[in-house]
Amino acid sequence: MTKKEKPNYFDLVYQVVREIPPGRVTNYGTIAHYLGLKSGARMVGYAMNAAHTLPDVPAHRVVNASGLLTGKHHFATPTLMQELLEKEGVKIVKDKVQDFEKCFWDPDKELLI
DNA sequence: GTAGTGACTGGGC
DNA sequence: AGCCCAGCCACTA
Numbered sequence A: 001m002t003k004k005e006k007p008n009y010f011d012l013v014y015q016v017v018r019e020i021p022p023g024r025v026t027n028y029g030t031i032a033h034y035l036g037l038k039s040g041a042r043m044v045g046y047a048m049n050a051a052h053t054l055p056d057v058p059a060h061r062v063v064n065a066s067g068l069l070t071g072k073h074h075f076a077t078p079t080l081m082q083e084l085l086e087k088e089g090v091k092i093v094k095d096k097v098q099d100f101e102k103c104f105w106d107p108d109k110e111l112l113i
Numbered sequence B: 001g002t003a004g005t006g007a008c009t010g011g012g013c
Numbered sequence C: 001a002g003c004c005c006a007g008c009c010a011c012t013a
Helices: A009-018 A028-035 A041-051 A070-074 A080-087 A107-111
Strands: none
Touching (some): A009 A041, A028 A041, A028 A107, A041 A070, A070 A080
């Protein structure tokens, strides 16, 4: 990674995802909307694919709008995402986040930037 | 420039 | 409940 980087949407996603506190989760659409992509939920997911190579991007805290662990297949193991979340206090049942609304983390409200 | 793809979302069958 | 389709935007070939 060199210093010469254009405004990558990936980096924007990474910054937001890094701010997600432990035991919390968020969804793609929210991050996209926060970044101004509004309908760029796919872009967020796409960015997470690259984020997978970074050390400080807790992609396991990002789930789809239903609280489903859609991206677990991209982890080292399909169970890693669930284990990481459960380790942080998030209950996962059938690849889905329990109390999703309770654990939900909204950058627009929590981060208040 | 066109076409295909994707860790999404919502609606329809 | 499950599957298919269309819209969405960025990336790659």
